[in-house]
Amino acid sequence: MLVAANLILSFCIYSFLGWLCETVYCSLPKGELVNRGFLSGPFCPVYGFGALLVVYLLRPFARLPVLLFLAAVVLTSALEYATGYLLERLFHTKWWDYSKRALNLHGRVCLRNSLLFGLMASFVVLLLDPAVQRLLLRLPEIFSLLLAAAMVCYFVADTVGTVRGILSLQEHLEKLEALREEIREKTRRYHEEFEQNILERREELAESRQERREQMQARIDALTRQLSGMRLSSRHIHRRLLRAFPGMRSQRHQGGLEQMREALEELRCQRRENQK
Template identity: 40%
Template sequence: MLERIVAVIAALATMNAPDLTPWGISILMLSMTTISVGGWVWETVYCSIVERRPVRRGFLFGPACPIYGTGAVAVYVLLGHLESPLAVFVAGSILATAIEYATGHVLEERFGRRWWDYTGWPLNYRGIVCPIASAVFGIFSVLVVFVIEPQLIAFFSSWGEFACEATATTCALTFAADTALSVMAQDAGAGRRRITLRR
């Protein structure tokens, strides 16, 4: 048993782990912000087309869906060492689905609403997760690990350490403030119009 634990630790030590210095964390924060905004744009456009009217998506007041950015960074940090796209697809599907379920469950329990609903989709579980969405997340995970995140890291690295850390700190504080205000707005029943379903 001890030999297996040592082997696992040794394997982890040899992985191509992401840079978790203050500068590296700042770059990941900027990547998370960028992908969160991209996720918000995608959901807003898609839902507006489906609903045939302008729809404002997301939990926050600002134009961002952090579940996309958080999921993408988690996939890169935890799975970025994998060299096989198939392995990233499978592991990414599982990881992203776990994040989606946890987020959906917490939001529903806390606010009595759903920000998405897969009810009616094949093999869905409680309307929060489903295999089709999981497969899409798997494809997205492959793109994140092999295309999106390397490009974002290269781009933000060119900014320099001070610019990255200052901008990342600003983004983190903005997310924190927006989250606090959004929670208060939901508690007061004054959240902005979104596609949500009361429990």
């Protein structure tokens, strides 16, 4: 039991450290805190899994630093690629995109990140993991067991909440896309009917044409207001995910996603103006 508990706690430590590195790396250029995590809490599980894989698979190479580094580059790149692929298939969304970076593979991995992950993995195997294991061995056994159980419950709850938030984001984007399509269709029909009335019945339908025009315009205005409201009505987790993954692209509802990004940018600009 203690071995399993220490494994869980190691996963939590590495998930937190991964989240911390990602958050600092992404927050400094923007000058604001960005919760750079898939989950709502301060953890990036992919770093936890990655660190454990690196430690247990690459420990035999600890005495060969160059070979350790090369193996770490391959292993962490494979993990990042597989994670990106699975997330795209599960949620029909591309969470990060390295397509503009040199030597990338399908936008899911790139050489720069792979080299950085290789260095980090080597550091974990050679220096960090031994220190983490010494720390965990100093904890009382009952404390380790209770803390591990609590962390499992936390991760399950956070994962369920995050997945539900992502699914609701997809639903929100679908509604936005449907509204945009309806506006386009209403506008197209409005122009078609207007042109047809001009050609077929100029005088006798002038009054009804005007009434029809006003009705159609009112419907378009109402849809536009509804669209504007939906752009601003996203849940907190939607806004957090958009800030955390600025390169996110929806495979089905990219138009709705861009609408939400524009709305969030407008809100940020308004807040900056209010603070002046």
